[in-house]
Amino acid sequence: MANEPKELSIAAKAALDVLSASDKPLTLGEISEKAGMDIKSGNLTGLVRAGKVISEEREYVCPTCNHKKIYHVFSIAE
Numbered sequence: 001m002a003n004e005p006k007e008l009s010i011a012a013k014a015a016l017d018v019l020s021a022s023d024k025p026l027t028l029g030e031i032s033e034k035a036g037m038d039i040k041s042g043n044l045t046g047l048v049r050a051g052k053v054i055s056e057e058r059e060y061v062c063p064t065c066n067h068k069k070i071y072h073v074f075s076i077a078e
Protein backbone atom coordinates (compact mmCIF):
# COMPACT_ATOMS: atom_id res chain seq x y z
CA MET A 1 0.00 0.00 0.00
CA ALA A 2 2.87 2.33 0.78
CA ASN A 3 3.92 2.31 -2.86
CA GLU A 4 0.45 3.07 -4.21
CA PRO A 5 -0.11 6.61 -5.37
CA LYS A 6 -2.69 8.12 -3.02
CA GLU A 7 -5.06 9.03 -5.77
CA LEU A 8 -4.40 9.00 -9.46
CA SER A 9 -5.24 12.16 -11.30
CA ILE A 10 -7.45 11.93 -14.36
CA ALA A 11 -4.39 12.52 -16.52
CA ALA A 12 -2.40 9.79 -14.76
CA LYS A 13 -5.28 7.33 -15.16
CA ALA A 14 -5.60 8.18 -18.85
CA ALA A 15 -1.85 7.72 -19.35
CA LEU A 16 -1.96 4.38 -17.54
CA ASP A 17 -4.79 3.20 -19.80
CA VAL A 18 -2.93 4.26 -22.93
CA LEU A 19 0.31 2.61 -21.82
CA SER A 20 -1.51 -0.59 -20.81
CA ALA A 21 -2.96 -0.83 -24.31
CA SER A 22 0.34 -0.14 -26.04
CA ASP A 23 2.82 -2.83 -27.07
CA LYS A 24 5.72 -0.36 -27.26
CA PRO A 25 7.11 2.54 -25.24
CA LEU A 26 5.50 5.88 -26.03
CA THR A 27 6.61 9.49 -25.84
CA LEU A 28 4.56 12.05 -23.93
CA GLY A 29 3.30 13.39 -27.25
CA GLU A 30 2.10 9.96 -28.32
CA ILE A 31 0.46 9.33 -24.94
CA SER A 32 -1.28 12.72 -25.12
CA GLU A 33 -2.51 12.05 -28.64
CA LYS A 34 -3.92 8.63 -27.76
CA ALA A 35 -5.42 9.87 -24.49
CA GLY A 36 -7.01 12.84 -26.21
CA MET A 37 -5.70 15.16 -23.51
CA ASP A 38 -2.49 16.92 -22.58
CA ILE A 39 -0.32 14.58 -20.51
CA LYS A 40 2.75 16.13 -18.90
CA SER A 41 5.76 14.36 -17.42
CA GLY A 42 4.60 15.49 -13.97
CA ASN A 43 1.44 13.43 -14.45
CA LEU A 44 3.61 10.31 -14.71
CA THR A 45 6.05 11.02 -11.87
CA GLY A 46 3.93 9.29 -9.23
CA LEU A 47 3.45 6.23 -11.44
CA VAL A 48 7.19 6.02 -12.14
CA ARG A 49 8.02 6.37 -8.43
CA ALA A 50 5.47 3.67 -7.59
CA GLY A 51 7.15 1.35 -10.08
CA LYS A 52 4.07 1.07 -12.27
CA VAL A 53 5.55 2.92 -15.21
CA ILE A 54 9.09 2.77 -16.56
CA SER A 55 10.73 5.90 -17.95
CA GLU A 56 13.64 5.43 -20.36
CA GLU A 57 15.92 7.95 -22.01
CA ARG A 58 16.32 7.83 -25.76
CA GLU A 59 18.67 9.80 -27.92
CA TYR A 60 17.71 11.38 -31.18
CA VAL A 61 20.43 12.54 -33.56
CA CYS A 62 19.28 15.05 -36.13
CA PRO A 63 20.20 13.74 -39.60
CA THR A 64 20.66 17.28 -40.92
CA CYS A 65 22.82 19.02 -38.34
CA ASN A 66 23.87 16.09 -36.14
CA HIS A 67 22.72 17.72 -32.92
CA LYS A 68 21.58 15.33 -30.24
CA LYS A 69 18.37 15.46 -28.32
CA ILE A 70 17.46 13.39 -25.28
CA TYR A 71 13.82 12.48 -24.86
CA HIS A 72 11.88 10.06 -22.70
CA VAL A 73 9.65 7.14 -23.54
CA PHE A 74 7.27 5.51 -21.09
CA SER A 75 6.00 1.96 -20.75
CA ILE A 76 4.10 -0.18 -18.27
CA ALA A 77 6.27 -2.04 -15.77
CA GLU A 78 5.58 -5.77 -16.06
Ligand SMILES: [Zn+2]
Pocket: 062, 063, 064, 065, 066, 067
Ligand atom coordinates in the same frame (compact mmCIF):
# COMPACT_ATOMS: atom_id res chain seq x y z
ZN1 LIG B 1 18.96 19.56 -36.31
